[in-house]
Amino acid sequence: MSEANKTPNADKPKRRWPLFLALAVALAGAGGGGAWWWFGRAQAEAPKRAAPKPAIYHALEPTFVVNLADPDAPRYLQVEVQLMTRDPEVQPVIDLHTPRIRNRLLLLFSQQYSTNLRTRADKERLQREALAEVQAILKAETGKPGVEALYFTSFVTQ
Structure with a gap:
């Protein structure tokens, strides 16, 4: 390829870190939401202990x-x-x-x-x-x- 066909940014690596950052935030949010749903469901299913009768x-x-x-x-x-x-x-x-x-x-x-x-x-x-x-x-x-x-x-x- 000739020098004229190269673009000025061809020597610099492409910046993909904003894409990776967005992906990491999305995965963390999905994991946190899933954990919140799972543990909230487990608490709802746990049997409630009745208050003791009076002495x-x-x-x-x-x-x-x-x-x-x-x-x-x-x-x-x-x-x-x-x-x-x-x-x-x-x-x-x-x-x-x-x-x-x-x-x-x-x-x-x-x-x-x-x-x-x-x-x-x-x-x-x-x-x-x-x-x-x-x-x-x-x-x-x-x-x-x-x-x-x-x-x-x-x-x-x-």
């Missing part, structure tokens, strides 16, 4: 007062206990089996040593054990634990 508290009256198992000196534990359930049908079952529940808790409390009831962790351990006792009774009677939590509303050792 129902049942006080075990009268207050528990037991001799602790300490061999060196007489020690006492005085504790008030409340049971928490969310099922209104459990309340009459608790009322019916209160003597049995109180008996199991009295036996559990009287096996404790004062040295094992000093820290928060010790009290929480006893709380878990007491809850397990109550749930075992209710499960034997109804087939379900019935009680969700057990709370100490007063706790005195002497």
Whole structure:
């Protein structure tokens, strides 16, 4: 080819970067839109968790007062206990089996040593054990634990 036939811009490479930039923006937008649609659909299909029913508290009256198992000196534990359930049908079952529940808790409390009831962790351990006792009774009677939590509303050792 002769020098006269060449165009003045023939030596410069063609600038295609605006085309590549537009293509990259379009792909990023399509990917973002697809992700937004996919995750939005997955959230819509996720089952909604129902709000828990309100708590129902049942006080075990009268207050528990037991001799602790300490061999060196007489020690006492005085504790008030409340049971928490969310099922209104459990309340009459608790009322019916209160003597049995109180008996199991009295036996559990009287096996404790004062040295094992000093820290928060010790009290929480006893709380878990007491809850397990109550749930075992209710499960034997109804087939379900019935009680969700057990709370100490007063706790005195002497």
